[in-house]
Amino acid sequence: RDASPAAAIRFVCHCDDCQASALALGHPEALDANGGTSAALVDSSRLIIDRGVEGLAAMRAAAIKSRPVLRWHCASCKTPLFNTYASSQRSFLSFLLANTDRSDCERLLGPSTGHVWKKFAVGDVSTLKNANIASILARMIGRQITARLSGDYRNTPLFDGRTGKPIVTPRILTAAERAAAEAIIARIELRPRAGGRCQLREILRYCFIG
Numbered sequence: 001r002d003a004s005p006a007a008a009i010r011f012v013c014h015c016d017d018c019q020a021s022a023l024a025l026g027h028p029e030a031l032d033a034n035g036g037t038s039a040a041l042v043d044s045s046r047l048i049i050d051r052g053v054e055g056l057a058a059m060r061a062a063a064i065k066s067r068p069v070l071r072w073h074c075a076s077c078k079t080p081l082f083n084t085y086a087s088s089q090r091s092f093l094s095f096l097l098a099n100t101d102r103s104d105c106e107r108l109l110g111p112s113t114g115h116v117w118k119k120f121a122v123g124d125v126s127t128l129k130n131a132n133i134a135s136i137l138a139r140m141i142g143r144q145i146t147a148r149l150s151g152d153y154r155n156t157p158l159f160d161g162r163t164g165k166p167i168v169t170p171r172i173l174t175a176a177e178r179a180a181a182e183a184i185i186a187r188i189e190l191r192p193r194a195g196g197r198c199q200l201r202e203i204l205r206y207c208f209i210g
Contacts, residue, residue, distance in 0.1 A: 007046065008109040009139060010097075011131045012036040015117035016182070017061040021071045023181040024173055025059070025078040030098040035122035035185060037080075037096060040109050041136070043143055044084060044093040045155040053157055058170040060086070061178070070170050072158065086166070088159035091147035092140060122185065 018037040022030040031037060057075035061067065068086040073079055083094040097105055114131030115121075121128075147153040154161045173181075 007042060009041040009136055010039070010105070010109050010112040011041070011136065012038050012112060012115045013117055014115060014121040014125070016120045017067060017069065019120065019185055020173065020178055020181040021059065021061045022080055023184050024177045025073055025080055027079055030080045030096060033123065034125050034128070035120065036115060038098060038112070039094045039096055040105070041092065041094050041140065043147060043152070044088065044091050044158070045147070045152045047093055047156060047158065049157045053167070056168060058166055058168050060170050060172045062173065070166060084158060086170070088153055088156055088164040089148070091144050091153040
């Protein structure tokens, strides 16, 4: 809801967790040719789910506490949808844009700020623009402080408003699954795959559409 370039931070992430998650879920088309994930960072309170919340699942790409990101996806077809922290106390939600219309993204969310974690990328990314991570973090922290002071961080359909815990029990990617995904990254050049859009997208109203 209330989509605008001022409300979103667009970027492309090439980190190993994003790559491993997409491949472990069986959706290489969520990555670009360089293993990047196109995303828009927004306040978690902007997410509205009219119906179909029971069709969501969550996964963590790593068991270590320093990587507390939840990878939300469709429970049936496994299509990656969005990422959050493991608790609602950080008002952060990253929409994954692979299955959206590019012109709508440009119009409603503005242009991408660039690419992050390029050291994990596939192929030559020397000509790709670097996003300013410090600037992204500063905007994130400012928004999180505002959400905490206002209590708006509780207004998200993905977490229990009282406990702050996710509405589903996240699955942690096993070491074997992680190794299998990383093996794929190591031996192939990733290419987008046509089709295969998630049916759940039809019943989810994203903040940049509603």
